[in-house]
Amino acid sequence: MTWTRRRFGGFAGASLAAALGTRAARGQSKARVIVIGGGVGGATVAKYLAASAAEIDLTLIEPKQRYTTCFFSNLYLAGVRSFESLTHNYRTLAQAYGINVVHDAVASIDPVAKTVKLVRGGRLSYDRAVVAPGIAFKFDDIEGYDEAATQSMPHAWNAGPQTELLQRQLKGMDDGGVFVIVAPPNPFRCPPGPYERAALVAYYFKQFKPRAKILILDAKDTFFEQDLFEDGWNRHYPGMIEWLPVQFTGGVKSVDSKARTITTAGETFKASVANIIPAQIAGELAQRAGLTDQSGWCPIDPVTFESKLQPGIHVVGDATSAGDMPKSAFVANSQAKACAFAIAAALTGAEQIPPHLFNTCFTLLAPNDAVSDAINLKPVAGSIKITDIFFSQIGESDETRRQTAREADDWYAAFTHDVFG
Amino acid sequence: MTASRFIVPSLTAGLVILGANQSMAADRGRGAQLAAMCASCHRLDGRGKAIPSIVGMDKRKFADALVAYRSGARSNSIMHAVALQLSDGEIATLAEYFAARPEDRKRP
Numbered sequence: 001m002t003w004t005r006r007r008f009g010g011f012a013g014a015s016l017a018a019a020l021g022t023r024a025a026r027g028q029s030k031a032r033v034i035v036i037g038g039g040v041g042g043a044t045v046a047k048y049l050a051a052s053a054a055e056i057d058l059t060l061i062e063p064k065q066r067y068t069t070c071f072f073s074n075l076y077l078a079g080v081r082s083f084e085s086l087t088h089n090y091r092t093l094a095q096a097y098g099i100n101v102v103h104d105a106v107a108s109i110d111p112v113a114k115t116v117k118l119v120r121g122g123r124l125s126y127d128r129a130v131v132a133p134g135i136a137f138k139f140d141d142i143e144g145y146d147e148a149a150t151q152s153m154p155h156a157w158n159a160g161p162q163t164e165l166l167q168r169q170l171k172g173m174d175d176g177g178v179f180v181i182v183a184p185p186n187p188f189r190c191p192p193g194p195y196e197r198a199a200l201v202a203y204y205f206k207q208f209k210p211r212a213k214i215l216i217l218d219a220k221d222t223f224f225e226q227d228l229f230e231d232g233w234n235r236h237y238p239g240m241i242e243w244l245p246v247q248f249t250g251g252v253k254s255v256d257s258k259a260r261t262i263t264t265a266g267e268t269f270k271a272s273v274a275n276i277i278p279a280q281i282a283g284e285l286a287q288r289a290g291l292t293d294q295s296g297w298c299p300i301d302p303v304t305f306e307s308k309l310q311p312g313i314h315v316v317g318d319a320t321s322a323g324d325m326p327k328s329a330f331v332a333n334s335q336a337k338a339c340a341f342a343i344a345a346a347l348t349g350a351e352q353i354p355p356h357l358f359n360t361c362f363t364l365l366a367p368n369d370a371v372s373d374a375i376n377l378k379p380v381a382g383s384i385k386i387t388d389i390f391f392s393q394i395g396e397s398d399e400t401r402r403q404t405a406r407e408a409d410d411w412y413a414a415f416t417h418d419v420f421g
Numbered sequence: 422m423t424a425s426r427f428i429v430p431s432l433t434a435g436l437v438i439l440g441a442n443q444s445m446a447a448d449r450g451r452g453a454q455l456a457a458m459c460a461s462c463h464r465l466d467g468r469g470k471a472i473p474s475i476v477g478m479d480k481r482k483f484a485d486a487l488v489a490y491r492s493g494a495r496s497n498s499i500m501h502a503v504a505l506q507l508s509d510g511e512i513a514t515l516a517e518y519f520a521a522r523p524e525d526r527k528r529p
């Protein structure tokens with residue numbers, strides 16, 4: 001085949017570009033797509049739709065002006081990355097991609113009239129909507145842990161002020177203090193995240209508070225890449241990190257955010273700093289828009305990522321219930337591309353090839369010691385199944401781990417560029 | 422397949438969507454859709470050290486590398502996984518796509 005990529009930079013004031021056969025070319029108004037949520041999933045859908053189908057009128061709705069990535073935020077807690085380096089904006093998407101970026105929140109979606117009502121007023125209509133709301137927390141699962149309690153015991157599982165709060169608390173902690181991480185039940189955003197957080201906070205403690213301890217109270221009995229983490233913890237931070245599975249503790253039942261205590265079925269722990277990562281469900285808008293099933297997550301078509309509950313609305317990212325796909329930024333990006341090509345196909349008659357779904361996670365055990373995994377996934381019988389899975393191995397050479405850490409750094413730059421331009 | 426091509430119609434007042442210096446060619450052919458997977462890790466602006474640039478790479482070199490990753494002759498678990506997803510035809514499409522693609526400073 002021949003594929004000619006054309007550029008039109010020379011057309012001063014270049015105007016509407018439209019492919020034959022589209023609504024625009026037929027003299028109708030342009031097809032409208034509204035993407036709600038400017039995280040990794042939403043921003044990727046918007047960018048890839050803009051790049052692949054200029055004949056679509058594209059709006060991205062996101063309340064915040066800036067987006068801070070949760071991935072790599074543990075490196076900020078470790079003191080090796082700045083907060084600014086994790087923060088991105090929507091200027092390139094608006095200016096270079098011509099996306100109408102609206103900084104507002106969505107009050108409601110009417111799936112029958114196909115309209116989106118904005119909080120500050122105004123109603124937009126769509127031919128297709130994409131909802132990428134990320135996660136919400138099940139605050140009622142741990143007694144005493146509510147929105148207000150997050151101000152003294154941060155979750156730091158949506159990056160931003162919560163991450164900065166946790167960093168300040170860790171910095172202010174006395175040497176000899178105890179940092180408690182409450183790790184959530186499955187499924188949750190970023191399966192290696194809580195354990196990477198333990199490793200990278202330990203890295204910080206090792207330098208500045210060597211007598212400090214880290215206690216992980218887990219809602220699970222096993223966790224992702226457990227052998228790699230335990231090996232890394234023991235090599236880099238011997239004796240500093242203790243992990244207690246739910247079978248030992250009976251699980252976290254309540255917290256007292258003023259006293260900073262955490263009570264399991266049998267014991268109460270006093271924390272110097274507490275990071276409570278609650279159980280999760282799809283972001284709040286997904287609940288309100290009728291996109292979630294009993295699991296609290298959004299069932300989707302595995303090829304187009306259209307909701308199985310609300311036709312015309314697609315869902316991507318952590319909010320989806322997508323078979324074997326983990327909840328990661330990489331997965332959100334992978335889903336978003338399939339979704340963008342599916343919407344372009346539906347609205348412009350373009351061809352969508354079968355999606356290539358993939359996940360890789362770079363995980364840091366220390367700034368110079370990284371591991372990775374690689375997962376191939378495929379739509380199978382209405383769901384998404386793992387076809388291949390590879391992990392870093394225990395006992396790899398220091399140079400291999402250093403090289404993986406360098407790749408992780410490059411990956412962050414490439415990935416955020418892929419998402420935000 | 423036929424390449425998707427853009428027709429630029431006459432200037433239409435009120436429908437100006439692009440600034441003078443921006444270009445927005447439709448990039449949604451088979452090559453572009455496959456290359457989207459690569460762009461999650463490889464920068465398309467020619468930069469990248471530990472994860473090398475693949476933009477403008479020689480067709481033959483590109484295809485040989487992916488075939489070697491797929492068989493395991495070249496070792497890298499992420500690239501092994503990626504290559505396992507690709508048929509010979511898809512590898513050829515990607516090799517063509519990246520060989521023809523110039524480094525992109527403005528857009529990935």
